[in-house]
Amino acid sequence: MRKIEIFDTTLRDGEQSAGVNLHIHEKLEIAHQLARYGVDVIEAGFPASSRGDFEAVQLIARQVKSCTIAGLARSTERDIDAVRDALREAASPRIHVFIATSPIHMKHKLNLTPEETLETAVAAVRYAKRFCADVEWSAEDATRSDWDFLVKLITRVIDAGATVINLPDTVGYTTPEEYGNLFRYVREHVPNIDRVKLSAHCHDDLGMAVINTLSAIQAGVSQVEVTVNGIGERAGNTSLEEVAVALAIRKDYFQAETGLHLEQTIRTSRLVSKLTGMAVPPNKAVVGANAFAHESGIHQDGVLKNPLTYEIIRPEMIGLTSNVMAIGKHSGRHALREKCKELGLQLDEQEFNRLFRAFKDLTGKKKEITDDDILALALESSSEAMASRYELEFLNVFYGQDSISTTTLGIRRPDGTVVREAATGNGSVEAIYNTIERILGEPVQLIDYRIQSTTGGQDALAEVYVKVQHRGVTSSGRGIDNDVLSASAKAFLDAINRAALKERVEDKVAASASPTA
C-alpha cells in the first residue's frame, strides 16, 4: 500500500476564499485540529503577505510540533526571508517557493521570458536551501505550461536543492487523464526525478479537483495539496475529506492510503466551517448534512435491513454516531415505525395506520417533518381520541376588517352523519366556536385558549390548546394543523369529545355505584 502524504493548505490557499479572514487564534485552533486529524504538512500561511500572516505562521510553528509546517513565498529573497523567520521554531520547517511557468503568466503577469523565469526559480530554490533542508517548488499554472519547459525547470530546481515538486492546476483547467499524463511525462523525462516527492494541487473551477487529484495519485504522486471542505480561491481547492475517504473506501482500487485519523473528519469540517463562516452545502460528499441522510422509503427500508444496501461509508468512520433517517414525503412504513420506536410511541396496528395516513397528509402540507410533528400526530391518532368523536368535516371562514366574521362549518357526528351550520362572531375563532355550539344545540363555555407553533419556520404547525366546560364537565383539547383556524376548530371539538368521554365514564361509575332495584 503506497502512503499518500496530506499537505493541508486550508490556512493558506483555503483562506484565499473570498470573504474569509481568520484571526490568528482561529488559525491556531484549526492547526491543532489538523494535527489531531493527522495531516503530514500544514501550510500555515504566506508570511510576507502581512504581519498577521507572519505571526500566525510563527505561532503555529511554535506550538504544533507533530506536522511539518510550511510557509509560502514568491521567488524573491524578501519573501523567503519572511518564511525562514516565521518558521524558526518549527520542529520540521518547509519553505515553499513558487513561480508561474505558463506563457500567459510569464508574459502578462511576471513580465519575464522563459529563460528569466528559469533563472529566477533556480535562484529562489538555491536561496531557500541555505536556510532549510526541505524546500518545495511549485510551477504555478503548470497545467497550461509547456511540458518540455517544465521538464527543464524541474531538472534544474532539483539540482538546486528542491525536495518536493508540485505541479498545480492553478485555474482548474486540466482533466483527469491529462493531469495524470503530465506527471507520467515528468517522471519519464526528468533525469533526477527520483530525488524528490511529486505533489498535486488542484482547483475546482470545472468541478474536477478531486478526480484530478486522484488521477495524479494513480500517476505516482505521493503528496496531495488539499483543503478542509474544499475551500479556496474561486471555486475552491481539492477537498481533503473527499480524497481521504475515497482512498479509504476504494483501497482496493487506488492501492494507497493516508495516515489520517478519519474519525476526526466531521469535527475538522465543522470547525473550519464555523471559523471561516463558509457553510458546507447539505449535499456535499462526506461532510454535507445529507451525506448520511436517507429520505425515500425504499432506501430507508434497505438501510434498516442492512446499511450496506445504500451506505458505502459507515458514518462512524468519519466521526458521526449514526446515519439519519429523514422522515418526509418519500418515507414509508418501515421508517415511520422505526421513528415511533425511537420516540417511545407504542401504537397498535390501527393506530399506526392512522398515524401513517395523517403523516402522509402532513407531508403534502409541510416540507420538514420533525419529531414533534410525529408526536403530535400520534396523539391525535390514538384510539382513545378516536372513540366516538365529532370530527371537523369542512371549514370556511369569511373575515374582513370592517365586517362581521362568518363561519360555515360541517361536523361529522359519531354516527357518521354530517351536520352543516353557519354563525357569526366578533372574530374568526369566536365565529367558529359559535357555529359548533349551534350544531351541538347546547352551550360550550370556553375557559382558556392558547396557541403556539410546534416547530419553527414558515410552514410550522399551529398547535391550539383550549379548556371548555360542556354539560358541567371541564376538559381540555388540542388541535394541530398548519392553519391556525382549523387547529382552533379541532381543539374545540377535541375538548368536547373528551368532555363527552369523561361524562360517559362518570355516568358508568355512578351507575355501578347506585343500588339496583
Ligand SMILES: CC(=O)SCCNC(=O)CCNC(=O)[C@H](O)C(C)(C)COP(=O)(O)OP(=O)(O)OC[C@H]1O[C@@H](n2cnc3c(N)ncnc32)[C@H](O)[C@@H]1OP(=O)(O)O
Ligand atoms: C496561485 C496562488 O495562490 S499564489 C498565492 C496567492 N496569495 C497571495 O497573493 C497572498 C496575499 N497577497 C498579498 O497580500 C499581496 O499580493 C502581496 C503582499 C503578496 C504582494 O503585494 P504587492 O507587493 O502589493 O504586489 P501585488 O500583489 O499587487 O502584485 C504581485 C507582484 O508579485 C509578482 N509575483 C507574482 N508571483 C511571483 C512569484 N512567484 N515570484 C516573484 N514575483 C511574483 C507579480 O509579478 C507582481 O509584481 P510587480 O509588482 O512587479 O508587478
Ligand SMILES: CC(C)C(=O)C(=O)O
Ligand atoms: C502557489 C501554488 C501552490 C498555488 O496555490 C496554485 O498554483 O494554485
